[in-house]
Amino acid sequence: MGGRDTCNQRSYGDLPAMSDLTILDRLAETLEARKSADPASSYVAKLLTGGQDKILKKIAEEAAETIMASKDGDMKHLVYEVADLWFHSLVLLAHHGLKPGDVLHELERREGVSGIEEKQSRKMER
């Protein structure tokens, strides 16, 4: 776990000040700008210049930390770790020139389609 200690700044369940879409878009813009930033002064620039494997390693670490937080049953810790996981996933998307909107559109496309039915239709296609 890093030095960022935002766990206690907002109690679990409070609404964020702005919509989730807005923070995702703002963060994506920052990540894009960090592509030309100095790695010495930007964590994101350091990750992006480090290449795909460094980003993937962080995602694996954050996924493992998310699992541990869930098992511990500490909801604040879980939210914190999922935020880390989402953040590093957004860095991976930026690395590939993708945006949060690409994922949101995919989720929208899936909206209302039962996972069980979708899996069944894939089996029938084979």
Ligand SMILES: N=c1c2ncn([C@@H]3O[C@H](COP(=O)(O)OP(=O)(O)OP(=O)(O)O)[C@@H](O)[C@H]3O)c2ncn1[C@@H]1O[C@H](COP(=O)(O)O)[C@@H](O)[C@H]1O
């Ligand atoms: N949302 C985040 C964010 N979430 C987590 N982190 C960093 O991700 C890292 C998480 O890794 P760990 O918990 O494993 O901590 P660590 O052991 O110190 O990390 P490593 O040194 O092993 O990589 C920490 O350094 C956190 O500070 C983030 N760093 C940046 N952002 C956003 O990205 C923007 C740009 O950041 P910079 O590029 O650093 O200016 C910021 O303004 C924020 O909006």
